Amino acid sequence: MKIETTDPVNHPELISYRRCTINLKTGKQQWKDVPCRNLEDVLGGFGRSFQMLAEREIKAAYCPENPLIINTGLLTGSSAMTGLRTYFSSYSPIKGSKAGLPAAMWSAGSGKFGAKFKWAGLDELILENCADTPQYIVIRETGSGPHIELKPAEHLLGLSTHDKIMTLHKEYPDAHFAAIGQAGENWQNVYMGSVALSTVNQLKSGDDKLRFAGRGGMGSIMGYKNIVALVAQSTDKHTPITPEVKAVHTQVIKGGGAARLQPIKRGGGGGTWAAYDVMQPFHAVPVNNYRPQGNDLPEKLFRENVEKEYDIESAACHRCGITCHNYIYDRKDDGSRGDFIAKFDYEPLNLLGTNIGIHDAGQAGRLIHLCDNYGVDAISMGVTISYTLSYNERHPEKPLFNGAVFGDYDKIRELIIQAGEGKLLDIGQGSMRLSEQTGETGYAYHIKGLEIAAYLPETNPGYCWAIAGGHMSMGSYGTLIREGLSDVDSWVKVITEDKLHIVGFDLIGLCKFFDITQGIGTDKITTILKSDFNLDIDPLKIKEAVRRSFLLGMALEFRQGYTKSDFSFPAEVANEPNPNIELPNISNPNFMNELAEKVWAVFDKELADMI
Amino acid sequence: MNITVSLHGVFRIDRFKLKILEYPEGCCVQKVIDDLQIPATLLGTTLINKVHAKSSDILHDGDTLMILPLLEGG
Ligand code: SF4
Numbered sequence: 001m002k003i004e005t006t007d008p009v010n011h012p013e014l015i016s017y018r019r020c021t022i023n024l025k026t027g028k029q030q031w032k033d034v035p036c037r038n039l040e041d042v043l044g045g046f047g048r049s050f051q052m053l054a055e056r057e058i059k060a061a062y063c064p065e066n067p068l069i070i071n072t073g074l075l076t077g078s079s080a081m082t083g084l085r086t087y088f089s090s091y092s093p094i095k096g097s098k099a100g101l102p103a104a105m106w107s108a109g110s111g112k113f114g115a116k117f118k119w120a121g122l123d124e125l126i127l128e129n130c131a132d133t134p135q136y137i138v139i140r141e142t143g144s145g146p147h148i149e150l151k152p153a154e155h156l157l158g159l160s161t162h163d164k165i166m167t168l169h170k171e172y173p174d175a176h177f178a179a180i181g182q183a184g185e186n187w188q189n190v191y192m193g194s195v196a197l198s199t200v201n202q203l204k205s206g207d208d209k210l211r212f213a214g215r216g217g218m219g220s221i222m223g224y225k226n227i228v229a230l231v232a233q234s235t236d237k238h239t240p241i242t243p244e245v246k247a248v249h250t251q252v253i254k255g256g257g258a259a260r261l262q263p264i265k266r267g268g269g270g271g272t273w274a275a276y277d278v279m280q281p282f283h284a285v286p287v288n289n290y291r292p293q294g295n296d297l298p299e300k301l302f303r304e305n306v307e308k309e310y311d312i313e314s315a316a317c318h319r320c321g322i323t324c325h326n327y328i329y330d331r332k333d334d335g336s337r338g339d340f341i342a343k344f345d346y347e348p349l350n351l352l353g354t355n356i357g358i359h360d361a362g363q364a365g366r367l368i369h370l371c372d373n374y375g376v377d378a379i380s381m382g383v384t385i386s387y388t389l390s391y392n393e394r395h396p397e398k399p400l401f402n403g404a405v406f407g408d409y410d411k412i413r414e415l416i417i418q419a420g421e422g423k424l425l426d427i428g429q430g431s432m433r434l435s436e437q438t439g440e441t442g443y444a445y446h447i448k449g450l451e452i453a454a455y456l457p458e459t460n461p462g463y464c465w466a467i468a469g470g471h472m473s474m475g476s477y478g479t480l481i482r483e484g485l486s487d488v489d490s491w492v493k494v495i496t497e498d499k500l501h502i503v504g505f506d507l508i509g510l511c512k513f514f515d516i517t518q519g520i521g522t523d524k525i526t527t528i529l530k531s532d533f534n535l536d537i538d539p540l541k542i543k544e545a546v547r548r549s550f551l552l553g554m555a556l557e558f559r560q561g562y563t564k565s566d567f568s569f570p571a572e573v574a575n576e577p578n579p580n581i582e583l584p585n586i587s588n589p590n591f592m593n594e595l596a597e598k599v600w601a602v603f604d605k606e607l608a609d610m611i
Numbered sequence: 612m613n614i615t616v617s618l619h620g621v622f623r624i625d626r627f628k629l630k631i632l633e634y635p636e637g638c639c640v641q642k643v644i645d646d647l648q649i650p651a652t653l654l655g656t657t658l659i660n661k662v663h664a665k666s667s668d669i670l671h672d673g674d675t676l677m678i679l680p681l682l683e684g685g
Contacts (some may be wrong), residue, residue, distance in 0.1 A: 259652035260681045269621050269653055269680050277620030278655060278682040304623075478682040482656050484663025582661060 001074070001123055002033060003533050009541045012036035017123035020148055024225055024312065025064070025129040027150060032500020034124075039537075039545040040507065043520075044073040044123070046106035046468070047507035047549040052126075053104040054556055061093035061102040061217070062187070062224050070117075070178075070230070073509020077118035079239040080528045081249045082320050082511035086114035086178065086197060088218035091560075093191040093466075094380060094430045095216055095450040099561025103449065104553065105216035105468055108506050110317045112195030113176040116232035121146035131226035134185075136168070138175075141234035153228045157185060160373035161196035162208035164229050169203055175233035175338070176203075178213075181375025184223035191429050192217030192380035196372070200318045207340040208369065209327060214377040215469045216450065230600070238319075242531045248524045253321045258513050261324045263314035263434035263453035271314065271326045272346035276302055282481060282582045284456050286355040288393075288406045289386040290445050292456070294580030301349065310361055311337045312344070322513050328365050341365035342372065347471070350454035351382025356389055357406025367409075367416060374420030376428075379469070381419065383451035384431040385412060387444050400427070400438070405417040442571035448562060453477065457580060458587045459567045460494045461595055464567040467503070467553035467602075475502035475516065486584035488594045495595075496602040503553075504546035520546060540594075549608075554603065555610035564600065568592070612636055612672030614643065620680040622649055632672065641666040643676060655681030 005014035016033040023030075026596075040047035049069040058066045069089040076083050092105035117125075120141040134153040139146060154163045161181040168177050177198040184193035188228050194214040202209040213219075222228075241249070252258050262268020276298060279285045285298035292298075299305060301515065311331050312543050316323035330338030342365035352371065353364030371378040389406045392399035401424070404411035411505050418424040426434055431451055435444030447463050453471035455478070457463055462476030472478045476499040479485055485494065501519030505512045508520050515524060521543030529535040574589050585591070617629050626647060634642065640657050644666060657664045658677040671674060 254652060259650075260655070264624070265623055267650065267653075274620055274680060275682055278679050280675060281617075281619055281679065482682050484658075584660075 003535070006534055008036070008042045008535050008537060009039055011464075012038050012042050015042050017041070018121060018146065019124040019126065020122060020146070021126040021128060022148065022150070023128045024131040024135070024150075024227070029148060032328045036209055039541060042074060043507040043542070043545060044071055044076075044509060045085070045087045045108070045507040046089055046503070046553070047545060048124070049087065049106060050104055050446070050549060050552050050556065053089060053091065054552060058091040059098070059101060061091045061221065063383040064129045066091045066102075066221070068218070068221050068225055069124065069416050070127070071124040072114050072118050072158035073507055075528065075532075076509030076518070077115035077237070078117065078528065079241045080510060080514070080530045080532070081252055082110070082211055082317075082318070082322065082514045083509050084110045084112060084114050084317055085506070085509045085511065086111075086117060087506065088195055088213045088222070090221045092216040093187070093220050095448060096432075097449070098566065101560040103560050103562070104556040105218070106506060107195070107213035107215045107218045107468075108472070109195065109211045109213035110511060111176065111199045111211040112318045113230070113232055114509070115318070116176040116234050119237040120232050120234035127225050127227060129327050130224060134228055136229040136231060137227060138172070138231045138233065146596050156228050158182060160208075161210060161375040162202070164204065165196065165198045165202070165210070168229060168231055169198070172231050172233050174235070175231045177229060177231055179337050180219040180222050181420070182422065183374045183376040183420050183428070184219035185228065186428075187223035188221040189422040189425040189428045190376060190419065192377045192384075193217055193223055194375050194377045195219045195222060201315060205340075207338070208372060209315065209343060210372055211322060212372070212377075214379065215472065217377070219375050220576070221587070229380060239532050244527050245531050248527050248606060249321065251524060252514055258322045258516075261322055261513055265314075266323075268323075270303055270406045271344070273303060273326055273344050273348055275348060277347045277352070279481060283580045284459055284481060284583060286350055286454055286456055288357050289355065289443060290456055291578060292580050293351045297359055298354050301353055301361060301364065306361040310341070315343070322511070324513050330362070342369040344368075347454045348378035348382065351379055351386070355454065356386050356412060357410060358412070359407070360409075363409045367413060368551060369418060370413065370416050373459050374416075375472055376420050379453060380430055380451045381416060381427075383445050384427050384434060385415060387431045387435060388415065388427065390443050391438060391440060394440075394609050417551060424576040438469055445570055447569065448557065448566050456581065457573050458585070459583060461491055461586060461592060462499060464569065464596075465495050465500075465554070465599060467550060468506075468558065469609065472506070472512070473503050473553070475499040475512070480547045480583055480586060482564045484584065486586050488598060491586065491595055492602065494600045495599050501543065501546055503550050504542070507546065507549060520544070551603070551606050555607050558607070564596070567596070612670070614670050615675040616643060616647075617675060617677045619649075619677065621653065622647075622678055622680060638670055639666065640664055640668050640676060641669065643670070644678065647678070649678060653680050655679050
């Protein structure tokens with residue numbers, strides 16, 4: 001980015017970003033230094049891409065006019081810890097309204113690709129149209145600025161995300177990569193394809209230790225465009241960490257939500273996986289399609305139990321001290337570490353474990369591994385599978401597909417393989433469409449067409465107002481358990497004020513774990529912006545930009561045919577209240593109706609000015 | 612008075628799962644947290660008899676106090 005002001009609020013036009021638009025049909029490239037229109041443009045990520053998507057009328061996700069926008073945030077590749085995010089934005093094949101229109105969507109991922117992309121000199125890549133033959137794109141730093149080349153990708157077809165990346169790594173040893181798997185290649189039958197992002201750990205070890213931009217089918221869009229991988233080749237350009245930024249990093253690691261994500265041996269809680277221990281005392285861990293049974297089954301995947309049989313390693317992305325994820329390995333007979341099985345993040349673990357009746361860590365890990373390698377969103381896949389299993393439990397005489405039931409590892413694995421390879425559209429299209437086909441929509445756990453995260457809807461009314469996935473775009477998922485808030489007015493504030501700010505991290509280029517409680521409108525962020533770019537910004541102005549971006553996302557939902565009735569839970573939640581959940585009931589119709597009325601009273605006024 | 616203290620997640624490491632502890636009348640949740648040296652940065656939720664409680668809440672004989680790590684992120 002070219003920054004020629006210290007005042008991005010009043011003079012965003014003095015900040016420009018380098019964009020390349022490629023018409024994949026013709027191969028023509030258009031390069032431009034684009035002046036920012038507002039603070040959202042400066043911050044980047046979906047704050048910028050959604051303004052572009054708003055300018056297009058897209059009626060089907062798989063159409064040449066639907067762009068795939070790949071960009072970074074202002075702090076991607078900066079000195080800020082977690083500054084590694086890449087964003088993929090487009091109209092989604094999986095998230096769509098009942099009117100049949102696709103929703104605008106973004107998905108974010110870490111790994112080192114984003115930083116390399118930025119260091120190559122590029123801020124944004126827009127892919128228009130579709131290539132006639134499979135291609136990969138090389139973004140290369142040169143003495144005269146970034147250079148982009150399309151290359152034939154036939155040799156990569158049919159490979160997993162990991163194998164594509166390792167194949168490219170041999171040819172481009174100093175680069176990082178974004179790749180789709182077989183799922184994205186088979187976009188016609190898989191709407192939930194993800195984009196895998198390479199990590200330093202992966203390239204060093206040769207194990208498939210990837211990170212993902214998983215949500216919303218951005219990998220399927222990439223496959224539709226006939227682009228199977230992106231290569232970002234540049235030298236590392238680390239900004240020196242000043243004492244001020246160092247002090248911020250110390251606060252990040254020791255405070256807020258990040259402390260509990262630290263490895264146990266560093267005095268932390270042991271990564272996102274630890275959510276199991278906190279939710280189980282309330283019987284609030286999703287079991288068998290979000291229906292906890294009030295028993296201790298989820299405890300089988302508690303870390304203390306998994307450790308008895310498997311080896312666990314805490315892991316972090318490049319130069320990140322938060323260390324939010326874990327790797328699980330087999331343990332050899334002699335007690336030493338065996339083969340790598342998978343990464344253990346809370347969401348995939350629950351949705352491909354306890355929530356489908358799998359309580360063995362090795363089996364859950366192998367299903368996660370499959371999804372990662374096929375390049376499918378573990379959340380959408382897990383929930384579509386759990387819907388299928390729930391259907392089969394209700395219809396033993398006429399089950400779907402291979403008749404898989406909860407806990408049947410072999411049959412579940414078979415379904416994931418078929419769907420991941422694009423041979424099972426009914427699952428690859430997600431739970432909304434599958435449940436509409438069966439006619440039993442009441443227990444399909446999606447909201448607005450996108451499968452919910454691994455937190456019970458009964459604990460999180462905020463899901464309904466999330467704009468891009470239940471936990472990444474509305475940070476209210478832990479509020480009931482953590483604080484016990486059970487009055488409508490508190491929840492109105494949670495949804496309309498406090499917790500929507502989580503999306504700020506998907507503008508600026510950082511992980512939400514940087515400061516999950518406060519978001520990006522803070523002195524921590526302004527300190528880094530001053531140190532790295534000499535920018536002066538009032539934290540309040542950042543908050544305003546985040547709010548505008550959130551509201552634009554919601555306005556786009558309405559433009560794409562959503563109605564207020566779509567902002568609701570699956571019917572089962574109200575119709576069959578689960579007596580096993582030991583928390584205040586805030587998902588009953590009375591509570592939800594009053595909440596909706598009050599939330600809309602706040603949002604409606606602001607939305608009226610948006611579109 | 613006797614307080615049943617139930618610890619969860621990492622708080623169990625080098626401590627216990629469930630224990631009855633003796634405290635003088637009028638003591639509050641924070642006193643138990645301090646005695647058990649639960650780190651403030653990891654502390655998430657406390658419940659007295661399954662109802663969310665504040666650190667200043669007073670305990671009574673026979674209460675069950677649950678102490679849970681922070682739930683944040685996913
Ligand atoms: S918080 Fe987690 S995902 Fe984000 S950079 Fe750090 S280790 Fe990677």
